[in-house]
Amino acid sequence: MSIRIVQITDAHLFKDPQGVLAGVRTWKTFTAVLKQVERYHADFDYLILTGDLAQDEELETYRMLREVLGDWLERCRILPGNHDDRAHLRKVFPELFPENDDPLTFTLSSEGWKIIGLDSQKTGEVRGRIDARQMEWLRDQLKMDPSSRTLLFLHHPPVAIRVDWLDNIGLEGAQDLVELIEASPQIEAVCAGHVHQEFEGRIGSAAVYTTPSTCVQFGARNEKSFDTKTAGYRILQLDVNCRTQVHRLSDD
Numbered sequence: 042m043s044i045r046i047v048q049i050t051d052a053h054l055f056k057d058p059q060g061v062l063a064g065v066r067t068w069k070t071f072t073a074v075l076k077q078v079e080r081y082h083a084d085f086d087y088l089i090l091t092g093d094l095a096q097d098e099e100l101e102t103y104r105m106l107r108e109v110l111g112d113w114l115e116r117c118r119i120l121p122g123n124h125d126d127r128a129h130l131r132k133v134f135p136e137l138f139p140e141n142d143d144p145l146t147f148t149l150s151s152e153g154w155k156i157i158g159l160d161s162q163k164t165g166e167v168r169g170r171i172d173a174r175q176m177e178w179l180r181d182q183l184k185m186d187p188s189s190r191t192l193l194f195l196h197h198p199p200v201a202i203r204v205d206w207l208d209n210i211g212l213e214g215a216q217d218l219v220e221l222i223e224a225s226p227q228i229e230a231v232c233a234g235h236v237h238q239e240f241e242g243r244i245g246s247a248a249v250y251t252t253p254s255t256c257v258q259f260g261a262r263n264e265k266s267f268d269t270k271t272a273g274y275r276i277l278q279l280d281v282n283c284r285t286q287v288h289r290l291s292d293d
């Protein structure tokens with residue numbers, strides 16, 4: 042038995058279906074990604090959306106997202122990015138988020154694996170942060186299941202991806218999280234979005250992955266640039282270890 046996860050990130054949707062971000066009609070590429078997932082990976086166990094879902098952060102945009110996710114929703118988990126509104130997420134996805142002031146986190150346990158979602162949104166800012174309360178919660182989660190192989194998901198990558206302008210809007214105070222990951226050998230991988238490009242790094246024994254956006258792709262240059270690669274998503278296959286691959290539109 043194994044677990045198959047689809048990670049989709051940085052959809053940057055608008056309530057206007059024709060809405061454009063940096064020349065890309067974001068609904069068009071997002072729905073093309075969903076179609077490709079449906080065609081090739083519809084047997085996924087979980088679809089994890091790692092934030093920046095609504096560029097305009099409008100309630101209606103989240104309602105439209107819910108509509109297109111349809112009956113996949115029960116296999117979906119959602120994390121906020123800097124372009125998201127927590128109150129709207131709670132309102133539109135009440136089955137995923139309780140009515141309280143807690144960060145929008147999740148945990149899943151299956152087949153000896155534990156999957157933890159972290160909320161790295163720092164309200165009103167592009168940069169992210171995992172605050173002390175959430176760090177405490179994460180410590181408890183890791184202590185609770187020290188023998189489960191573990192994956193972490195969050196919007197902002199906790200390491201520099203060596204692209205200056207994006208590293209400047211990364212995760213504040215990442216050192217605490219990095220130290221916890223280093224001290225937690227059960228963490229096999231950390232999966233993030235935010236940087237709109239594929240990157241692989243390491244923290245101790247854990248792999249760090251970032252995943253292409255479903256819309257605009259950024260270039261791997263120190264100043265802001267765009268890349269002509271097509272929209273993408275990530276598949277993770279968990280059994281005795283974690284295997285993963287990025288797929289892009291029309292290359293399957």
Ligand SMILES: [Fe+2]
Nearest residue numbers: 051093235236
């Ligand atoms: Fe983004």
Ligand SMILES: [Fe+2]
Nearest residue numbers: 093122123235
């Ligand atoms: Fe972001």
